[in-house]
Amino acid sequence: MDAAGITVKLILIGDSAVGKSSLLLRFAEGTFEPSLKPTICVDFKVKKMVVDGHVVQLAIWDTVGQERFRSLNPSYYRGTQGIVLVYDVTRKDTFTGLESWLNELEIYTTESDTVKMLVGNKTDKPDREVERREGLQFAKKRSLLFIETSAKTEDGVQHAFEELVLKILQTPNLLDKSTKKQGVQLKEQSQREKGLCAAFCPLS
Secondary structure, three states, rough: OOOHEEEEEEEEEEEOOHHHHHHHHHHOOOOOOOOOOOOOOOOEEEEEEEEEEEEEEEEEEEOOOOHHHHHHHHHHHHHOOHHHHHHHHOOHHHOEEEEEEEHHHHHHHHOOEEEEEEEEOOOOOOOOOOOHHHHHHHHHHHOOOOEEEOOOOOOOOHHHHHHHHHHHHHHHHHHHHHOHHHHHHHHHHHHHHHHHHHHOOOOO
């Protein structure tokens, strides 16, 4: 299959204020805003990148981390090929809460081969509460890819998405379900799911 014709769906999950939106903004648009408002429902961006010689279109969903809106997330897991699980290295509670996110993935992820990456964000801050070795041990135990990043300084951000997409490209079962037809339907899908968000989420 020609990998240049595929669209890969990724989602960002994790507790509120761990920097999911900042990571997406840094990766997709190359910018950083220190005072982003919390995501109320979902944000969606499309980004093309070249990985291992292939042009791949990424459809990236930034989901809400606030507990009161979590019930809206399950529909966004459908058809996902890559998951970025984010925690804040300066907040131990966002690290200890990772198990609940993994449990949610077990329930709602439709593809058994979905590639998962653990990202420890905000490494630019001095008040670290979670050491790199802790994140690495957690990831190894649960067969997750692992990287630390800073959306502010851009450190590790590009590499994180490249590594995740490369692993997806190396997983035939996931590629078989990512077709040109899916790419054509991408805009329609985003409008439909954003419509669902607008119907159920309060205005920010």
